[in-house]
């Protein structure tokens with residue numbers, strides 16, 4: 001996996017976009033902070049980082065990015081959303097704040113802050129055959145859960161209790177957890193390998 005160098009946009013309105021850019025750069029591709037619609041025309045794929053989906057939603061609509069990202073998703077641009085980024089890719093957001101919108105594209109319903117206050121953040125090892133035989137150490141931070149998946153959605157990883165935490169549908173990839181902060185770059189390499 002890996003292939004030739006790619007330009008990967010990272011939506012940089014809010015959240016931990018710098019960490020994703022560093023991972024992409026470390027893999028020999030180029031991570032580009034994307035804040036304006038026209039910048040989306042220069043990338044082979046897009047990462048939507050973790051952060052706060054309510055804020056990301058408001059800023060993306062304010063700066064004209066919401067419609068631009070939706071158009072690129074409809075065009076088939078590969079997009080990888082982590083945590084808040086997964087929420088932004090979900091067609092349905094549960095426990096959203098009033099008026100909260102997502103870009104959509106992934107035929108899933110995602111519940112925000114699904115682990116509640118007592119278990120805000122945790123780490124666990126996940127079996128994810130799509131990225132390799134060894135378990136992947138996954139960090140969850142006020143993470144969402146994928147509650148329902150549509151017929152075209154492939155589940156890539158679930159917790160021991162069956163709750164789904166990584167999905168793929170066509171060119172769209174989403175994880176509840178944050179591979180950009182663990183040093184294990186397999187998920188990013190997996191995404192890079194899907195770029196045209």
Ligand SMILES: NC(=O)CC[C@H](N)C(=O)O
Pocket residue numbers: 049050051052053054082083084085087112113141142143144
């Ligand atoms: N680490 C994260 O991205 C947290 C997501 C956040 N709880 C939200 O609803 O957007």
